[in-house]
Amino acid sequence: MVRDAEQLDVDPKDWPEERKGTRRPVPEDQFGGRLSDAFLLDLEVTEARDLAPHVRLVTFGSSDLVGFKHVAGQDVMIEFPAGDGRSVRRRYSIRRTDPDLGRLDIEAELHDHAGVGTRWIAGAGAGDRLHAIGPRGKIGLRSGCDEHVFVADDSAMPAAFAMLEALGPEASATGFFVTRHGPHSRPGPQPPASVRQVWLEEADLADALVQWWSGARVEGKALRAMSTGSATSSTAPGPRWSTPDVRRR
Ligand SMILES: Cc1cc2nc3c(=O)[nH]c(=O)nc-3n(C[C@H](O)[C@H](O)[C@H](O)COP(=O)(O)OP(=O)(O)OC[C@H]3O[C@@H](n4cnc5c(N)ncnc54)[C@H](O)[C@@H]3O)c2cc1C
Numbered sequence: 001m002v003r004d005a006e007q008l009d010v011d012p013k014d015w016p017e018e019r020k021g022t023r024r025p026v027p028e029d030q031f032g033g034r035l036s037d038a039f040l041l042d043l044e045v046t047e048a049r050d051l052a053p054h055v056r057l058v059t060f061g062s063s064d065l066v067g068f069k070h071v072a073g074q075d076v077m078i079e080f081p082a083g084d085g086r087s088v089r090r091r092y093s094i095r096r097t098d099p100d101l102g103r104l105d106i107e108a109e110l111h112d113h114a115g116v117g118t119r120w121i122a123g124a125g126a127g128d129r130l131h132a133i134g135p136r137g138k139i140g141l142r143s144g145c146d147e148h149v150f151v152a153d154d155s156a157m158p159a160a161f162a163m164l165e166a167l168g169p170e171a172s173a174t175g176f177f178v179t180r181h182g183p184h185s186r187p188g189p190q191p192p193a194s195v196r197q198v199w200l201e202e203a204d205l206a207d208a209l210v211q212w213w214s215g216a217r218v219e220g221k222a223l224r225a226m227s228t229g230s231a232t233s234s235t236a237p238g239p240r241w242s243t244p245d246v247r248r249r
Contacts, residue, residue, distance in 0.1 A: 055110065
């Protein structure tokens with residue numbers, strides 16, 4: 001997230017009026033009252049750049065995001081112009097926020113068959129504006145677990161990465177990251193050291209989970225397949241990256 005250098009040393013309470021937090025709860029008579037604990041957000045793109053050929057990071061800024069609180073795993077529901085005078089809503093997980101500066105990051109998968117949301121994000125640039133509602137969503141970390149397991153495709157990785165980063169240093173967790181783009185094909189999470197990351201293709205997920213569940217080491221087919229980019233090769237060389245120990249504790 002890009003931080004405004006000149007703002008860093010300024011106490012938020014000393015900010016000019018327009019940078020102070022604004023809070024507009026979703027009115028009770030909208031969405032059947034289901035979103036009354038979320039807020040109306042007027043967002044402006046402050047930065048948009050590709051993290052990988054298939055992933056675009058968009059940073060939004062807004063006074064509505066100053067002091068914004070959310071739980072890792074939650075999302076914002078964004079309204080995109082559909083081009084025919086109407087709009088469509090799409091949800092994007094909150095990758096990270098800076099509530100002091102009023103910033104929020106999303107990471108969007110640029111699908112091959114892009115719809116309204118993906119097309120808008122692919123072309124987004126600084127100064128573009130959108131309406132959104134957030135935070136929303138009931139996905140979050142469960143407390144009191146011995147082990148956390150995440151299975152995420154590229155669309156779900158932002159939520160999984162955010163939750164992994166929110167774990168305490170004592171937590172034990174494994175992330176299975178399912179992608180056709182190759183291991184570490186996008187910036188991963190910066191979680192506590194005890195978190196194991198397994199990048200694999202969808203065809204190898206079931207085997208990997210069974211092996212994880214039975215306490216076996218995930219090595220061999222699943223990781224070899226990803227290391228060569230082929231899910232079917234039986235003559236593939238060994239993994240080019242270190243084999244994570246995904247033994248269940
Ligand atoms: C709670 C929640 C959180 C989400 N968080 C994220 C996030 O952080 N990042 C993110 O990229 N997306 C996320 N999504 C998905 C996102 O909301 C959109 O559905 C997605 O980006 C496609 O929107 P679109 O308008 O471009 O395409 P749509 O009009 O919805 O679909 C058009 C075409 O795009 C393709 N497509 C759509 N979704 C997928 C998919 N998941 N995999 C492969 N092809 C697909 C299909 O070919 C589809 O026919 C989330 C969804 C939910 C419900």
